[in-house]
Structures are given as C-alpha cells and as structure tokens.
Amino acid sequence: MTLAGFSTQRHYEGKASPLIELTRATKFYGRRPVLNEVSLLVESGTATALIGRNGSGKSTLLSILAGLTKISSGTLVRYERRLTIGYAPEAFPGLKFTAEQYLLCMGKLAGLAAAAAEARVTELLEVFHLEEFRRQSMAGFSKGMLQKVNLIQSLLTQPQLLLLDEPMSGLDLPAQHTVIGLLQELKREGTALVFSIHEPETVEALADNVHVLQAGRTVKIIYGQENMRVAPAAYIICNNISEQCKEDILGMPGIINIHNEPDGVSGDDFGVTIEAAAADGYLLRVLKAGGSVVSVEPCGGLSAGGLEQWMDPKPARGGTAE
C-alpha cells in the first residue's frame, strides 16, 4: 500500500504536538444537552477512539471537531492557524454523480490541482478495489461501496487531523484491513486520528487513547496502548444459578461483563466474560453453589479498561451502561 506523493509533504519527527482542544464543551439540541462538559486534547501522530453506546454523542463530538457543529458552551481551540481537516461522516448519501465526478470535485475543493486530484483518486480507487466502478452512478452503490467513497474523499489530501465516524461501517474484512493499514501509515506520518468505533479490534489495532462517552458525558479516558492491552479471558455459560449466587458473582474480581441474555436454549443460562486468571475460581464457586457449567470458551477482551461493555450490544448487568 502506498501513499505516493504525500509522504514527503510534511516532516513529522515523531513528536506529538497539540492540534485542537475542546474544553468543557456542552452541546444542547433544544433544551437537551447531548454533550455535557466534554474535554478532549488531540495531538499530532496520535489516534483517539471514541466509544460509547448508540446516541452517546460520538458523532456530535466529531462534527464539533470538524467545525460543522457549534458548541453551546465551553471552548474549542485550534493550535494551528490553518489546520487541515479530513472528515468522513457517518451517513453518506448515494448521490447521482459518478464516484469519479464526486471525488474529483472534492479534490478540487480540498485545493488539489487537477492532475494531482486525478492521480490520487485513481490510487485510492485502486486501493479500495473500486476502480471498475469509477464511472458508475453512486445511486446504485452498495452501503460498503458508498462507505469506501466516503473514506476516499476524506483521504484525498493528507490532513493534519482526520475525523472518521464509524469508518468500518459496512466494510468487508479485506476493506477493513486496508483502512487500518492506511490509517496506521497516516498516523506514523503525523496525522492525528479521531474516530468513533464499535469494533474492539480496531481500537486494539489503532488507538493510543480511548474516550468513552455515555449519554453525552465522558465516563472514562484511557491514555496509552499499554493500558488497553488484550488480556486472555473466558466466556462462560452456566445454569441453575440461584439469585443469591448471581448477586455474589457481581462482586467477584476479574468479571469483565455479565450477560443477561446469552445465546442459549435453556432460558436459565447465565453468561459471564471473565479474566482467564479468575475463571477457575469462578467455576468452582458456581459448582459449589449447585450450578452447572454449559460451556467455556476462550476469548480476548479489552479487559484492563473493561471497554467491551461500552461497545457490546448485549445488555451488561451490574455495569453503568444505559
């Protein structure tokens, strides 16, 4: 994969410098605050993952950083006078233009000369395996194809700040790997990435920092990849567990998540994700209390941060999620 023509444009010496900072930002729609006192500092060459359940405010935050949504209170400071920003919004409409017409137009708006825009569009269409569709109307594109065009428009120039709203949405696995590779390369070259995401794998592959939102408020910030390493874990389904035993389990060390409705047939199944080191103790406790073990599956988890509960669509019991 190559970002030909762009790698020498900016000299990034591996030193993070502040690009944009949001301080105690609140956003009201009507009388309802959808973001509440959120602060975020974005530095060059770093990747920040925004995670949180649907409606927690991730898209609003990205739109504010992009300069498209105004905050109701708080401050937004850009440390570079001419900060260049790429932005791939969550919803991308199937316009009547061809992919080529749209992308060349976006390249022009981004300040690229015609020949440079043509070369860059061709390069990225090839990277995303869209070259054969370049002269087709986007009205007939699938969701994944539209998302690729959306990402390409945000990558036409090498912005200092790249904002991506659920970049993996609708993409097949090879395309997801392509995106991760491109973003890792951009990060190495000094671009700051801020992206909303629901897939833990992308957080692991890219993020230096994680910002967790719940109902418009920051509930957790993790700085540094070393604090979000994947730890071995187990997904254990048991049944015949008394309510008292379930209550006790809530307080056990190593529990990452408790699933009220695990996939199971008995209706009495009770699932937990638990750090591997604590799994034996958990099983003993269940068996001693008269419960039965249905299955034990190894899995990885962002256990140090306990992040899965903010991304897992299954309801988490005992957590503070919605």
Ligand SMILES: Nc1ncnc2c1ncn2[C@@H]1O[C@H](COP(=O)(O)OP(=O)(O)OP(=O)(O)O)[C@@H](O)[C@H]1O
């Ligand atoms: N233009 C708007 N007018 C009124 N309310 C809005 C508007 N845009 C967003 N909201 C509300 O703000 C809240 C946060 O929405 P937002 O899209 O930022 O959440 P999100 O975390 O990105 O969600 P998802 O994961 O579903 O994309 C939601 O309750 C939403 O209904």
